[in-house]
Amino acid sequence: MFLSCADPSALSGLNWLICYLTTDKQLMFYGSFLVVLLLLVVVAPVALAFGFGGALAARSGFWPLRMLGKTYTAMVRGIPDVIFFLFVPIALDQGLEYMRHKVLCPDWTAPIRQGNDFLVCPAAKLPPTDASPFYQESYGFVLAVIAFAIVFGAFAANVISGAMNAVPRAQLETAEAYGMTPGQVRRRVLIPQMWTYALPGLSNLWMILIKATPLLYMLGIEDIVYWARELGATKSKIYAYPHPDWRLWYFLGLLVFYLLLTRVSEVVLKRLSARLARGQATMAGEALRKVGA
Amino acid sequence: MSCLDTIADYGLRSIGIGERVLPRGDGIGLCEQFTLIGSGLIWNVYFGALALLFGFVFATALALAKASPRAALRKPAEWFVFVFRGSPLFIQFFVTYEALVLLPQGGLHLGGLTIPTGWVTSAWSGALFVLFLNTSAYAAEIFYGALRAVPKGDLEAADAYGLTGWARFRRVVWPTMLRLAWPAYTNEAIFLFHATTLVFFSSFPAYQQRGDALYYAKYFADKTFDPFIPYPIAAFYFVLVTLTIIGIFGVINRRLNRHLPQAARPRLRIRPQLIR
Numbered sequence: 001m002f003l004s005c006a007d008p009s010a011l012s013g014l015n016w017l018i019c020y021l022t023t024d025k026q027l028m029f030y031g032s033f034l035v036v037l038l039l040l041v042v043v044a045p046v047a048l049a050f051g052f053g054g055a056l057a058a059r060s061g062f063w064p065l066r067m068l069g070k071t072y073t074a075m076v077r078g079i080p081d082v083i084f085f086l087f088v089p090i091a092l093d094q095g096l097e098y099m100r101h102k103v104l105c106p107d108w109t110a111p112i113r114q115g116n117d118f119l120v121c122p123a124a125k126l127p128p129t130d131a132s133p134f135y136q137e138s139y140g141f142v143l144a145v146i147a148f149a150i151v152f153g154a155f156a157a158n159v160i161s162g163a164m165n166a167v168p169r170a171q172l173e174t175a176e177a178y179g180m181t182p183g184q185v186r187r188r189v190l191i192p193q194m195w196t197y198a199l200p201g202l203s204n205l206w207m208i209l210i211k212a213t214p215l216l217y218m219l220g221i222e223d224i225v226y227w228a229r230e231l232g233a234t235k236s237k238i239y240a241y242p243h244p245d246w247r248l249w250y251f252l253g254l255l256v257f258y259l260l261l262t263r264v265s266e267v268v269l270k271r272l273s274a275r276l277a278r279g280q281a282t283m284a285g286e287a288l289r290k291v292g293a
Numbered sequence: 294m295s296c297l298d299t300i301a302d303y304g305l306r307s308i309g310i311g312e313r314v315l316p317r318g319d320g321i322g323l324c325e326q327f328t329l330i331g332s333g334l335i336w337n338v339y340f341g342a343l344a345l346l347f348g349f350v351f352a353t354a355l356a357l358a359k360a361s362p363r364a365a366l367r368k369p370a371e372w373f374v375f376v377f378r379g380s381p382l383f384i385q386f387f388v389t390y391e392a393l394v395l396l397p398q399g400g401l402h403l404g405g406l407t408i409p410t411g412w413v414t415s416a417w418s419g420a421l422f423v424l425f426l427n428t429s430a431y432a433a434e435i436f437y438g439a440l441r442a443v444p445k446g447d448l449e450a451a452d453a454y455g456l457t458g459w460a461r462f463r464r465v466v467w468p469t470m471l472r473l474a475w476p477a478y479t480n481e482a483i484f485l486f487h488a489t490t491l492v493f494f495s496s497f498p499a500y501q502q503r504g505d506a507l508y509y510a511k512y513f514a515d516k517t518f519d520p521f522i523p524y525p526i527a528a529f530y531f532v533l534v535t536l537t538i539i540g541i542f543g544v545i546n547r548r549l550n551r552h553l554p555q556a557a558r559p560r561l562r563i564r565p566q567l568i569r
Contacts (some may be wrong), residue, residue, distance in 0.1 A: 078532040080487035082494070086511060087524040096518070118518045211381040218494050225387065232391075249389040255380050255388055262379040 013148060017095060020241045029227040032259065035141075036213045036224060043148045048202075050153020055160035056186075060076050066216045076154040085215050086226075088147035089140075093126060100124035137222070144219045152209055157203030164190060168198040196276045203269040214254075224254055297323040305501050316504055318517060328514050330526050337534070339417070340505075341486040344424035348485075350507040351425070352432035353467075359437045372432070377430030382423070382488055386495030389423045390414065414494035416497035426490075428485045429470060439474035440466070472549045479542040483535050506530055 005011070005019035016177075020026070041090070048259040057069025097120045098112065103123035113120055127139040167190055218227035232247030277284035299322075302312035306329060358370035377385065396410040413419055441465055451465040469476075490507040493499045499508055506527050513523035537538040 078535040079481075079528040080490045080507070080531055081486070082490045082507060083510070083524055083528050083531070086507070087520050088515070090514065090520045114521065189508060214381045214383040225383070228387075235443075245391075245395070248388065251384060251391055253387040254384050255376075258380040258384060259376065 011129055023241065025231060030086050032222060032224045034229050038215055039145065039216065040209060041246055042154060046149040047152035047156050050149055051156025051160050052097055054153060054157030055164060058161050059164060072154055073157040074152060081151045084151045085218060089143040089152055089219055092143055092146060093120055097124050097126050100126065123220050140219065144216055144221055152205065155205050156202065157170045159205060162201065163194045163198035196280045196282065199273050199276055206265060207262055210258065210265065228254055297497060300326045300328050303328045304332055307335050311503060315512065321513060321517055326526055327524050329509045330333060330506050330523060333504055333509040333528050336505035339423055340424055340489040340492060341557035343421055345482055345485060347424045348428035348432055351429040352436055355418055356436035356440055358432055359433065360440050374430045374433050375428050378434060382427050382490055385423050385427060386420065386491065386497065390419060390496040393419050393427050413493045415500060416492055418491040420497045423487065424475060428481065431481050432478060435474050436470060439470045442473050443469045469554045475546050475549055479539065482542060483538050486529065486534055486538065
């Protein structure tokens with residue numbers, strides 16, 4: 001990076017450290033923090049949408065849809081989410097390859113599952129074997145995002161359906177008394193009113209989501225845990241920057257990163273919940289009203 | 294080979310009893326998967342039950358410290374809870390493992406006494422220690438919230454009866470705290486059991502391929518390249534574990550609330566709040 005770093009073996013002390021912290025590998029490590037933030041930013045809205053769909057389905061009048069919604073919300077209660085994180089990407093991968101196989105190679109006769117192998121025709125392979133490394137990486141990342149969205153969507157569906165049940169019955173009945181249709185009641189009263197009840201649960205969920213991001217490592221993504229293990233491991237004399245086992249320091253760094261992230265989120269979410277409590281017929285809303293008066 | 298033979302060979306495989314070589318190739322059938330994943334569940338129950346047991350005591354102490362007016366007690370408790378609730382369990386496993394690895398291999402020498410250190414880096418001790426600290430922090434926060442919600446009237450009644458100090462805590466504050474905290478604590482117990490699946494995916498090695506349920510499920514998924522059998526089996530076992538926990542905690546909940554009229558007894562509701 002810097003010109004003065006050309007010969008690392010001649011460096012010492014602070015200069016050595018500065019040069020060490022700006023090597024290409026280190027920069028990739030810093031970049032992987034952005035991957036974590038990207039995951040958070042992408043997963044949060046998608047999971048919210050999934051949760052919304054799940055909660056509405058669980059309240060639907062049409063029973064197959066209601067069963068589907070209820071199953072979806074119930075599944076994360078009994079089953080560890082780690083299982084979903086391992087299961088969903090590989091199941092999706094095989095499902096997509098299977099569909100592509102059916103479309104792209106209709107005259108392929110060999111069975112797809114042969115003993116302990118999953119064989120599709122070469123054209124159906126995902127990601128394509130001739131794809132660029134970037135494509136290959138992003139494919140894994142997208143599968144991870146979908147796994148996260150499904151699991152956190154189920155958590156969110158729990159929170160949102162609880163919040164929908166918490167909206168006072170009288171408010172919905174008032175809307176009905178004004179002659180609104182069920183759809184109008186949902187759009188104009190239920191959904192706007194539900195947020196104040198959903199926010200504590202959703203804040204909790206956001207914290208959980210932050211703390212779930214290191215699981216990307218289990219899905220084979222080159223995330224911060226991967227790089228911390230890689231860079232922290234003992235580097236012998238053959239490396240430009242030899243050092244003993246520093247993994248503890250790298251992981252302590254990650255610990256501090258997560259503590260900061262959760263702390264900042266906590267402060268922001270507290271403000272947001274105060275904002276949403278304004279004018280609500282709840283204890284928090286009442287407290288705000290008294291302060292204002 | 295019948296399924297009973299498989300159970301005899303692999304039923305206790307996860308604790309090192311029985312057949313040494315794991316099934317592979319065409320030897321992997323439904324029965325093998327059910328048996329071995331079930332065998333791995335021993336570890337999940339071991340980690341979950343012991344962490345919960347030790348954690349319960351420590352969490353009570355932490356909650357009391359956090360509610361203490363003395364800063365010397367309150368501050369450390371607050372920091373402990375903040376660090377363990379604010380960071381991912383997965384990272385806590387890594388940090389602890391790397392810290393334990395740095396202990397001198399030959400053992401600690403303390404004034405002529407040598408304390409062996411080799412055992413602390415294995416999963417049964419190291420991972421249990423992390424899970425214990427982690428669940429203590431989460432439970433402490435639950436107990437702290439419940440402690441602050443103990444009705445003033447209960448405390449005044451205790452004063453009126455002349456109860457002070459330990460007797461007041463043991464007979465009034467503590468039971469009420471538990472009663473209030475129990476639904477949330479049940480939830481914590483369920484998700485602690487779920488969190489035990491992370492152990493063998495962090496640095497802790499599965500010595501001689503003795504792993505937990507998910508370790509074997511992943512083993513089968515990698516070997517057969519078919520995720521649709523081992524993971525649902527593991528999920529099935531965990532649903533059973535969850536139902537068992539709800540059953541046991543429900544019995545305790547009824548006992549805690551036995552003095553209340555039927556309708557006023559709080560029912561347990563499972564709310565998700567997992568992955569740490």
